[in-house]
Amino acid sequence: MKSKEVRERIRRGEFQKNTSGACDEYVQANVVILPKEFAFDFFLYTYRNPKACPLIEVLEAGEYESRLAKGSDIRMDIPLYHVFINGKLHEKRGDIRDLYQDDYVTFLLGCSFTFESQILNNGIYLRHVDYKKNVAMYKTNMETEPAGRFSGPLVVSMRPIANEHLEKVIEITSRFPNMHGAPVHIGDPSKIGIEQIECPDYGEFVEMKDNETPVFWACGVTPQAAAVRANIPVMITHAPGHMFITDWTNDDFLYEIGEKIPSSSE
Amino acid sequence: MKSKEVRERIRRGEFQKNTSGACDEYVQANVVILPKEFAFDFFLYTYRNPKACPLIEVLEAGEYESRLAKGSDIRMDIPLYHVFINGKLHEKRGDIRDLYQDDYVTFLLGCSFTFESQILNNGIYLRHVDYKKNVAMYKTNMETEPAGRFSGPLVVSMRPIANEHLEKVIEITSRFPNMHGAPVHIGDPSKIGIEQIECPDYGEFVEMKDNETPVFWACGVTPQAAAVRANIPVMITHAPGHMFITDWTNDDFLYEIGEKIPSSSE
Numbered sequence: 001m002k003s004k005e006v007r008e009r010i011r012r013g014e015f016q017k018n019t020s021g022a023c024d025e026y027v028q029a030n031v032v033i034l035p036k037e038f039a040f041d042f043f044l045y046t047y048r049n050p051k052a053c054p055l056i057e058v059l060e061a062g063e064y065e066s067r068l069a070k071g072s073d074i075r076m077d078i079p080l081y082h083v084f085i086n087g088k089l090h091e092k093r094g095d096i097r098d099l100y101q102d103d104y105v106t107f108l109l110g111c112s113f114t115f116e117s118q119i120l121n122n123g124i125y126l127r128h129v130d131y132k133k134n135v136a137m138y139k140t141n142m143e144t145e146p147a148g149r150f151s152g153p154l155v156v157s158m159r160p161i162a163n164e165h166l167e168k169v170i171e172i173t174s175r176f177p178n179m180h181g182a183p184v185h186i187g188d189p190s191k192i193g194i195e196q197i198e199c200p201d202y203g204e205f206v207e208m209k210d211n212e213t214p215v216f217w218a219c220g221v222t223p224q225a226a227a228v229r230a231n232i233p234v235m236i237t238h239a240p241g242h243m244f245i246t247d248w249t250n251d252d253f254l255y256e257i258g259e260k261i262p263s264s265s266e
Numbered sequence: 267m268k269s270k271e272v273r274e275r276i277r278r279g280e281f282q283k284n285t286s287g288a289c290d291e292y293v294q295a296n297v298v299i300l301p302k303e304f305a306f307d308f309f310l311y312t313y314r315n316p317k318a319c320p321l322i323e324v325l326e327a328g329e330y331e332s333r334l335a336k337g338s339d340i341r342m343d344i345p346l347y348h349v350f351i352n353g354k355l356h357e358k359r360g361d362i363r364d365l366y367q368d369d370y371v372t373f374l375l376g377c378s379f380t381f382e383s384q385i386l387n388n389g390i391y392l393r394h395v396d397y398k399k400n401v402a403m404y405k406t407n408m409e410t411e412p413a414g415r416f417s418g419p420l421v422v423s424m425r426p427i428a429n430e431h432l433e434k435v436i437e438i439t440s441r442f443p444n445m446h447g448a449p450v451h452i453g454d455p456s457k458i459g460i461e462q463i464e465c466p467d468y469g470e471f472v473e474m475k476d477n478e479t480p481v482f483w484a485c486g487v488t489p490q491a492a493a494v495r496a497n498i499p500v501m502i503t504h505a506p507g508h509m510f511i512t513d514w515t516n517d518d519f520l521y522e523i524g525e526k527i528p529s530s531s532e
Contacts (some may be wrong), residue, residue: 033455039306043310044309044324047309047321058313060413138393148327
C-alpha cells in the first residue's frame with residue numbers, strides 16, 4: 001500500500017493499530033506538538049541532541065499539513081495520540097482536531113523503523129519484530145544537552161544482534177543519521193547505567209542468546225521524556241509505535257558508504 | 267594571533283576595524299540577536315534556508331558566552347554592532363552590554379570568510395580581497411522559504427572567478443556546507459534577477475575581466491534583510507564584515523571530497 005492510502009485509512013478510523021511494518025519503504029516519524037510558547041526551547045533541545053532528536057520537519061504554529069506528506073492532516077492521520085497535561089498522560093485518542101489550537105507547533109523526528117526495515121532487508125534477525133513486541137527502551141546515565149526547560153537522560157532502545165552481524169548493523173544504521181544513526185553503545189549495559197537489562201523502562205524485553213550482543217541506539221522517546229519532565233501545560237504526541245507515515249522513502253534519507261555523516265553538534 | 271587574543275583586543279577597544287583577514291584559520295560568524303518572542307520563527311527560517319542561513323550555534327535567552335569560544339562575551343567581542351529598531355538601523359556601537367536583555371537569543375551563522383581563506387590558500391585570485399573592498403551583494407528574484415514573520419529574497423554575494431579556476435572554486439566551497447556551500451548560480455546575472463551587475467545592493471562592485479565569470483553564493487545578509495523586513499521592535503547584528511571570531515578552525519567545518527553534503531532542506 002502507498003503511504004497516502006494508509007493515512008486515509010487511519011483518518012477514516014479503519015487502521016488503529018501500531019504502524020510497525022505498515023508501509024515499510026516509507027519514512028515514519030515521531031511527533032511532538034506543543035504550544036508555541038515552548039517551541040523555541042524544544043527546537044533548541046532537538047538541535048543540541050541530534051542523535052536522540054533527529055529533526056526532519058517543523059510545522060509552523062497552526063499548520064497541520066506536513067510538507068513530507070501532501071494532503072496530510074497531522075490532527076487525524078496518526079492512529080493513536082497521547083495527550084499530556086502538566087507533564088502527565090491525560091488521555092489517549094484517535095483524533096485531536098477539537099484540541100488543536102492556532103498556536104500549536106508540530107515537530108517531526110526520524111524513527112528507528114527506517115533502519116529496522118533496512119536491517120531486515122539485509123536478512124538480519126530482529127527478535128522484537130519476530131515476536132511482534134515493542135522494542136525495549138531504557139533510561140541511561142548519559143545526560144542530554146539541556147535547552148531551556150528541556151533536559152533529562154538519554155533514552156536508548158536495545159536490540160540483541162548476532163555477533164556475526166554486528167559490523168553490518170553498525171554500518172547500516174550509521175547511514176541513517178536522521179533516524180538516530182549509529183549505536184551509542186555496544187555491549188555491557190552497566191557502562192551506560194542500565195542495571196537490569198530484563199526490566200526496560202519502556203517497551204518489552206526479549207531474551208538474548210549466547211552468540212548475541214546488546215546494541216543500544218538513541219531513542220525518540222528521549223524528547224518525549226524531556227517534554228514530560230518539563231511539565232508544560234499541554235503536549236500531544238503519537239502513542240509509541242503509532243507513527244506518522246510520510247511520503248518520503250527510507251532511501252531518501254540514506255547516506256552513501258564512506259561519507260562523513262555530519263550532525264549539528266559537530 | 268590566536269582567536270582569543272583578537273577577541274580580547276576587540277573587547278578592550280583596540281581592534282575596531284573589520285575582521286576580514288584577521289585570524290585567517292579561525293571560523294568567523296554572522297550574528298543575529300533577537301528577543302525570544304521572535305526566536306522560534308527565526309530558528310525555523312534558518313532551518314528552512316540552510317544555504318543562506320547555515321546555523322552553527324544558538325545561545326539560550328540571556329546567555330552571552332559562545333560554546334565555540336571559551337570565555338567569550340557576545341555583548342562586547344564584536345568590533346562593531348548594528349542596532350535595528352522597528353526594522354530600521356538606529357545606531358552603530360562597539361559594546362551592547364547596556365542594551366542586552368535577559369530574553370535576548372543569539373544565533374551564530376557560518377560566514378564566507380571561511381571558504382574565501384581556502385580559495386586564497388589554493389592560489390586563486392579574489393579581486394575584492396586584493397582591493398580590500400567588501401564583497402558585492404545583490405537581492406535576487408529567488409524567494410527564500412518563509413517562516414512566521416520572516417521572508418524575503420535570497421541575497422547573494424558575487425565574486426568574479428577566472429574561468430580556469432571555476433571548477434576548483436566550486437569544489438572548495440562545496441566542502442563548506444556550513445559556510446554557504448556551493449554556488450547558487452554561475453554566469454548570467456539576469457537569470458537570477460540581477461539587472462545591473464555594476465550596482466550591488468550591498469558592498470562594492472569590482473570590475474570583471476574577459477576571462478572571468480561571475481559566481482554567486484547564498485549570503486549571510488539574507489537573514490538580516492528578512493529580519494529587517496519582519497519589522498521587529500529590536501534586533502542587534504554585527505556590522506557587515508565585523509564578525510564574531512570563534513575558536514574553531516576552518517578545517518573543523520571541512521567535508522572530505524566525494525562526500526554527499528546534506529542540508530536540512532533535503
